[in-house]
């Protein structure tokens with residue numbers, strides 16, 4: 311089991327109003343799974359992914375990633391989890407605009423202290439893997455949404471994490487590009503990566519082997 | 534390290550206007566320091582260089598210096614001069630007297646300050662640096678002959694005075710043998726408003742009361758003995774007058790010390806002004822770095838989300854402010870050196886002193902060092918703020 315979520319809750323506080331985003335969520339994900347999370351807007355999907363991806367901290371409950379309780383990790387250790395164990399793919403791509411594709415992909419390796427020549431080589435391989443070898447010297451603004459998202463996937467793979475998390479990775483691209491992206495994620499899953507994606511699109515969710523649904527901060531129904 | 538610098542460089546070149554403004558702030562501060570200090574050193578060197586030509590000279594005055602002002606306690610006697618001549622190592626002694634006298638020229642009377650002294654000594658003091666506009670300098674055996682300062686010749690009387698004109702000093706007839714050039718600032722107050730005559734003439738013309746020596750100059754054989762002899766002169770004259778502190782015997786060494794201390798105060802003030810400029814600049818850097826953090830909140834969030842630690846973000850921003858301040862420091866040094874040249878040209882033409890700025894390597898190094906420190910210190914707070922941001926919130930921002 312690579313991810314275990316126990317009695318997870320998250321409450322956002324906006325002034326005096328408390329907004330419960332997650333209520334007692336329990337979830338177990340095996341290594342090598344391809345999981346899709348669906349649910350209406352505001353049901354807490356992003357909140358759950360952010361906590362699993364160690365971008366955010368829960369109000370209650372525990373998350374184990376690869377056996378480690380994230381609550382007991384220091385700020386630096388959480389950064390290491392984000393860097394080495396989880397690759398995060400955002401709906402908005404979130405590439406660094408001043409850097410070209412190659413540099414964007416090598417950035418996580420830069421933070422991991424990988425030698426320059428080595429990380430440029432690996433970044434090039436990863437870009438080739440997502441079919442963007444000829445685009446590696448382009449800046450994000452010179453690429454289409456689908457291409458940018460493929461760069462973002464290559465970046466998520468930089469330090470060879472076991473887990474890839476995508477929060478509506480196809481939300482900002484057209485259907486065709488979305489299918490390409492899901493195809494790449496499917497390939498990665500076949501290579502052994504654990505994939506978790508959030509999506510509104512049942513067609514996209516169909517790529518996953520397991521689909522769970524959320525509503526009002528709770529998980530329900532598994533198919 | 535090189536990578537992080539490359540990244541910082543990219544971010545900086547993406548935001549050219551802001552970077553240039555910051556850079557300018559630092560550069561102005563450093564340029565101010567470098568140029569002011571270099572001009573100060575240059576002036577000091579020019580003046581001290583001129584003075585070291587008189588290293589074998591002791592100037593004895595009947596009074597003492599209290600801080601920057603001089604208090605006259607009396608005047609020297611013939612006996613004082615004889616006693617100084619007897620001190621071992623003394624090569625020559627010249628006494629000078631001076632006093633206000635009534636000068637009459639073509640029925641016009643004006644009080645003018647008259648100097649009497651050894652012609653050779655006066656010549657090396659004044660004629661060599663200032664030069665004569667007309668006529669000749671005094672000779673040892675001249676009697677009722679005078680040389681006049683430029684303002685005496687051109688401004689004091691309704692009609693200008695020229696060589697071979699006659700004037701009366703305290704009623705005695707004198708012939709004008711020469712007229713000085715207009716003196717540079719350094720000599721203007723010593724030469725321009727004065728009349729110079731021989732010691733013999735001065736004794737007779739300046740009434741008994743004022744006809745005592747106000748100024749003795751001594752030359753020694755051996756420059757190394759100059760301090761020691763100066764002390765002995767002071768002791769001897771103090772004995773003669775029965776006072777503990779009557780005479781002040783100044784060597785160029787002690788004069789240089791006084792001048793150097795004036796200059797080091799001056800430099801302190803200049804550096805203080807420049808330091809204020811730098812503080813202002815550092816507020817500017819801090820402000821632009823804070824803006825950079827704001828602008829890049831989203832980017833910082835992304836970097837943290839893909840695994841940057843706080844210290845990665847911190848060092849990225851610190852390196853960035855370091856690069857800016859280093860470039861600012863270097864630019865400041867270059868501009869400072871140019872500015873020093875320009876200021877020196879202006880100052881030397883206004884004050885009529887020949888000098889070039891003295892740009893010391895230490896000052897340049899200090900300039901760059903200070904720029905780096907200012908950059909680091911003022912970049913630290915924004916960098917820390919950037920590094921502490923929560924990744925989700927930062928990613929959601931913008």
Ligand SMILES: Nc1ncnc2c1ncn2[C@@H]1O[C@H](COP(=O)(O)OP(=O)(O)OP(=O)(O)O)[C@@H](O)[C@H]1O
Pocket residue numbers: 322323324329330331349350351352353354355356357358
């Ligand atoms: N930073 C925040 N401050 C306050 N409330 C928040 C914050 N982030 C999310 N929420 C609230 O928490 C709940 C869950 O939000 P979340 O973003 O997880 O939903 P989601 O399922 O991802 O929705 P969507 O499909 O629109 O992306 C919502 O009610 C939302 O308004």
Ligand SMILES: [Mg+2]
Pocket residue numbers: 355356357477
């Ligand atoms: Mg969402």
